[in-house]
Amino acid sequence: MPESTRSLALTVNGATVAVTPGTTVAAAVLMAGAAARISVSGEPRVPLCGMGICFECRVSINGAPHQRSCQILCQPGMQVLTAAAESCALAANRRTS
Amino acid sequence: MKDGFDILVVGAGPAGIAAAVTAAAAGLRVGLVDDNPAPGGQIWRSGAHLPAAAQRWLARLDRSSVVRLHGWRVFDCPQPNLLCAEPNSAAMTSESRVRAELSFGKLILATGARERFLPFPGWTLPNVMGAGGLDALVRGGLPIAGKRAVVAGTGPLLLAVAAHLARRGARIVAVCDQASRLQLARLAAHLVFEPAKLWQGANYALAMLPARLRTRCWPVAAHGSDRLRAVTLRQGAKQWDVDCDYLACGFHLVPNIELPTLLGCRIEDGFVATSEWLETSVPGIYCAGEPTGIGGAELALLEGEMAALAASGLTHQARGLARKRRGMSEFVAVLAKACSLDPKLRALASDDTMVCRCEDVRYGALRSRANWRDAKLHTRCGMGPCQGRICGSATEFLFGWRDTPVRPPIFPALLSSLASPDTPTEDLVAAGAPSHSAKESR
Ligand SMILES: Cc1cc2nc3c(=O)[nH]c(=O)nc-3n(C[C@H](O)[C@H](O)[C@H](O)COP(=O)(O)OP(=O)(O)OC[C@H]3O[C@@H](n4cnc5c(N)ncnc54)[C@H](O)[C@@H]3O)c2cc1C
Ligand code: FES
Numbered sequence: 325m326p327e328s329t330r331s332l333a334l335t336v337n338g339a340t341v342a343v344t345p346g347t348t349v350a351a352a353v354l355m356a357g358a359a360a361r362i363s364v365s366g367e368p369r370v371p372l373c374g375m376g377i378c379f380e381c382r383v384s385i386n387g388a389p390h391q392r393s394c395q396i397l398c399q400p401g402m403q404v405l406t407a408a409a410e411s412c413a414l415a416a417n418r419r420t421s
Numbered sequence: 422m423k424d425g426f427d428i429l430v431v432g433a434g435p436a437g438i439a440a441a442v443t444a445a446a447a448g449l450r451v452g453l454v455d456d457n458p459a460p461g462g463q464i465w466r467s468g469a470h471l472p473a474a475a476q477r478w479l480a481r482l483d484r485s486s487v488v489r490l491h492g493w494r495v496f497d498c499p500q501p502n503l504l505c506a507e508p509n510s511a512a513m514t515s516e517s518r519v520r521a522e523l524s525f526g527k528l529i530l531a532t533g534a535r536e537r538f539l540p541f542p543g544w545t546l547p548n549v550m551g552a553g554g555l556d557a558l559v560r561g562g563l564p565i566a567g568k569r570a571v572v573a574g575t576g577p578l579l580l581a582v583a584a585h586l587a588r589r590g591a592r593i594v595a596v597c598d599q600a601s602r603l604q605l606a607r608l609a610a611h612l613v614f615e616p617a618k619l620w621q622g623a624n625y626a627l628a629m630l631p632a633r634l635r636t637r638c639w640p641v642a643a644h645g646s647d648r649l650r651a652v653t654l655r656q657g658a659k660q661w662d663v664d665c666d667y668l669a670c671g672f673h674l675v676p677n678i679e680l681p682t683l684l685g686c687r688i689e690d691g692f693v694a695t696s697e698w699l700e701t702s703v704p705g706i707y708c709a710g711e712p713t714g715i716g717g718a719e720l721a722l723l724e725g726e727m728a729a730l731a732a733s734g735l736t737h738q739a740r741g742l743a744r745k746r747r748g749m750s751e752f753v754a755v756l757a758k759a760c761s762l763d764p765k766l767r768a769l770a771s772d773d774t775m776v777c778r779c780e781d782v783r784y785g786a787l788r789s790r791a792n793w794r795d796a797k798l799h800t801r802c803g804m805g806p807c808q809g810r811i812c813g814s815a816t817e818f819l820f821g822w823r824d825t826p827v828r829p830p831i832f833p834a835l836l837s838s839l840a841s842p843d844t845p846t847e848d849l850v851a852a853g854a855p856s857h858s859a860k861e862s863r
Contacts, residue, residue, distance in 0.1 A: 347562030365781040370547040374557030379806040
């Protein structure tokens with residue numbers, strides 16, 4: 325199946341992730357091991373519903389914030405930033421204190 | 422308005438596809454708008470092996486004259502016979518976002534259903550997901566081979582998901598349904614005697630998995646620091662821990678009725694009320710698929726066809742379908758019964774369990790509130806971007822609260838989209854069918 329073995333590359337928080345065409349950005353973020361967002365009380369969150377309802381998968385894509393990554397397909401060269409990237413260390417501190 | 426669609430269909434799941442294809446075949450100008458990147462809805466997601474019926478319908482859609490807007494979300498109805506949609510595509514920067522104005526003569530709402538989630542300690546930990554949610558992510562490219570998954574909650578979806586994840590190489594360490602063996606036996610009996618495979622995958626899985634399916638069993642806690650490591654399961658007086666990488670947990674489905682509610686369609690017992698011909702209480706607005714009753718893909722297809730024929734003034738051609746639908750209605754009731762929730766599940770959440778994930782409102786803050794409105798005002802529960810789509814069905818079960826009326830926008834819309842000049846329907850149509858992306862239709 326050449327279609328599914330062909331891959332494209334995007335970045336998640338600066339790190340390159342290779343995925344097959346048809347992969348959602350939400351799946352790519354999970355593959356990169358990143359949390360999508362940090363909740364208002366500091367919890368890391370990842371996609372819950374996979375269908376555009378819960379808003380837990382929001383990330384910034386090519387500079388556009390709050391994109392529901394579960395309904396957007398990966399494109400070559402896409403730059404994905406998760407809010408979790410910046411505040412992960414902070415959240416970890418908060419949880420242990 | 423003369424340049425709008427004769428019939429506009431919202432939702433491109435089985436119901437919406439059948440509706441759009443059928444109406445286009447009747448020679449009408451048909452628009453189909455859906456927020457996912459591709460048609461298929463919840464069940465016919467790409468990335469999966471699609472059943473023959475699905476492939477046939479998708480091929481018919483491709484050959485049809487239907488004007489398609491994939492990746493667009495309907496968020497408002499500023500005036501009668503006009504809906505506003507916003508593109509989902511991140512390829513557009515926020516400056517170039519547009520809002521589409523979709524005018525129509527008749528409207529068919531085929532907005533489908535979502536999972537019901539119940540809060541329990543640890544359910545906000547990364548890798549605790551919906552059952553359909555994990556399934557959708559795997560279909561969207563998430564590798565699952567070799568991962569250990571617990572599938573829990575209630576409903577035939579669990580078995581379909583467990584079977585699919587197993588086929589993809591996941592190690593299913595437990596499948597637990599909160600329903601009793603008797604509840605499930607009644608459903609299984611119905612599925613066996615139902616020649617039509619109403620809930621694909623599940624009847625197959627019911628035959629394959631019963632030995633591993635635990636009944637009256639549910640997760641009471643999820644454990645881990647940065648992500649899920651283990652789940653505590655309870656069955657009667659027994660309680661034990663299971664190590665796992667994913668917990669896929671959903672408690673059956675609830676219909677997406679926000680748009681029908683905004684449009685003024687009468688809601689009865691949580692579902693959109695319709696005539697025999699699927700017309701809602703608002704003349705000219707029809708509803709098909711899960712919002713009229715949870716019954717699976719085959720019923721959704723049938724209702725889509727029926728609604729399109731009725732909206733096209735071809736009711737006489739829909740008589741056979743109407744008869745068939747009456748025959749299938751029993752299944753909707755059987756399924757609802759099989760998925761009715763054990764009241765003991767109300768005790769799952771403790772005071773510090775998160776209920777509203779958007780605003781991080783905990784159970785303890787909600788317990789003493791009088792109703793949904795009171796809770797919203799005092800705790801911000803349900804005031805976040807999901808607008809109560811997740812916590813609303815939980816608090817309905819936990820406290821018996823019913824949602825307050827829906828206000829526009831029904832999904833948070835970008836300010837730029839609310840303010841930007843609109844793309845009139847004519848331009849969308851001019852972009853030609855099928856229109857696959859937001860960019861083409863600008
Ligand atoms: C996660 C999940 C998995 C499921 N798996 C199975 C299964 O394996 N087998 C089975 O028989 N049934 C399954 N079901 C049940 C499923 O709902 C039905 O079988 C079938 O998909 C119903 O078809 P439908 O057309 O009514 O709705 P859906 O397939 O849900 O289609 C509705 C579509 O409308 C879109 N939509 C809703 N609101 C808007 C809006 N405002 N603007 C734009 N688009 C909108 C939705 O995103 C969706 O694409 C599943 C349900 C869910 C939620
Ligand atoms: S995972 Fe729920 S909106 Fe994307």
